[in-house]
Amino acid sequence: MAQRVALVNNKGGVGKTTTTVRLAEALAKTGKRVLVVDMDPQGNASRRLGWAYNPDDAKATISEAIQADRPGAVASVVQPIGWDVEYASRIILAPARLELENRMSEAGVVGAWRRLAKGLEGADDHVDYTLIDCPPSLFHLTQLALAAADSVVIVTEPEYDSAEAAGRVRDFIAQRAVELANPDLELAGVIVNGMQNLGSHADQLAYIRETFGGLVWDPVVRHRSLIVDADGDEVPLSEVRGDKASEVRATYELLAQTMVKAVPTR
Structure with a gap:
């Protein structure tokens, strides 16, 4: 049975999708089996993993699995x-398209917030990790x-x-997990992405470490x-060349090792 990990921030552009994709890659390189669930209607995780929607051979996506509202529905949309x-x-993928936005209109439907949990029942039993790439919101998706x-x-x-x-994500989990019928939901870690040699970044990194303490994972992603x-070209980091390529690969491989320790498989 998979460990399901949601990658979240209430702000866009912080690198959630990049982190999701590169952690999936690093975990797979160690032999772990990973399902990526793309819950962002932009579908960037899907594209970066080399998936493209073909209208001449249309396949269902995570939107249809959620709409189905039945146990195991995600299994029918999983693709290589x-x-x-x-x-x-x-690595397998439950891809997303803009059509996923339509699920937002179901936010007021009784029990609708459980539809992904229901759809994953039995659908990810054969993988080690299910990584869920979330949109920059704390609302329905x-x-x-x-x-x-x-x-x-x-990811910040x-x-x-x-x-x-x-911080809003941390507080939301503490205050609302029970209301999502998921009282055991825990904050497993914080990944700091996009670090540059700027005084303001050093100050904010210190603030993040002070705020979240030992939950901040190392290394920081430069x-x-x-x-x-690599994201733009839809390629794995193993195909990237350059002076810093080995450093970048090592960063995500170390973060993947931290995930395995912080969220061990069952």
Whole structure:
């Protein structure tokens, strides 16, 4: 049975999707089997994993699985990713399209916040980790993820607005997990992304460490253009070349090791 981890922040642009994709890659390289559930209607995680919607051969996505409102529905939308590397076979994807926005209108329907949890029942028993990439919100789509997750990892940048938004996520979990019928939901860690050699970043990193203490995972992810390039080109980091390529790969591999320790498989 998978450990389900939601990657969350209440602010956009902090690197949630990049972190989700690169943790999935690093975990798969160690032999772990990973399901990525794309809960962001932008579908960026899906695209970066090499998936593309083909209207001539249309396949259902996570939106249809949630709409189905039945146990195990996610299994019917899971697809392979598009990378051509050996470990890609250990990553599977429940992709998203903009149509996922339509699920927002169901926020007031009784029990709708449980539909992802219900859809994952039995659908991820054969993987080690289910990583759920959330939109930059704490509303319905993210609540679907939080109701289904075992743990939350906050992804933030060392900037004031991002750090404040991370605090809102922490408080939301503490105050609302019971209302999502998930009282055991825990904050497993905080990943700091996009670190640069700026005085303001150093100050905000110190603030994040003071606020979250031992929950801040090391190493911090440095801002590197090759990460942006890999995301844009929809390729794994193992195919990236450059002076900092080995450093970047090592960063995510160490973070994946931390995840395995913080959220051990069952």
